[in-house]
Amino acid sequence: GGHLSAEKNNDDNTHGLGNDFWCDPKTGVSHGGGVWAHEVSNIQDCPLASCRHVRVQGTDHGSGAHLKSGPVYGNYAIYVSRDAYHFPGVGTELALEVNAY
Numbered sequence: 001g002g003h004l005s006a007e008k009n010n011d012d013n014t015h016g017l018g019n020d021f022w023c024d025p026k027t028g029v030s031h032g033g034g035v036w037a038h039e040v041s042n043i044q045d046c047p048l049a050s051c052r053h054v055r056v057q058g059t060d061h062g063s064g065a066h067l068k069s070g071p072v073y074g075n076y077a078i079y080v081s082r083d084a085y086h087f088p089g090v091g092t093e094l095a096l097e098v099n100a101y
Contacts (some may be wrong), residue, residue, distance in 0.1 A: 040072070
């Protein structure tokens, strides 16, 4: 298990896809030149001020001293649609369609 941190809780425990510890996700402003950037991580149980081993999945991460490479648990994809109201079920093959707007 794990939890999602509250919106205004700056504890660095809730991770996901495409992260940077030194950013404001609401504004998209990032600082530090990607030192704390990482692609995939798990929910941590690590108090902000004392966290020294932030385990991320794989080796695709910034040079921040506390970021530690770890195993990759799967492949991830994000699907975005303006029109879809549900996602196809397990076993459905998806097709690629790109429209210019």
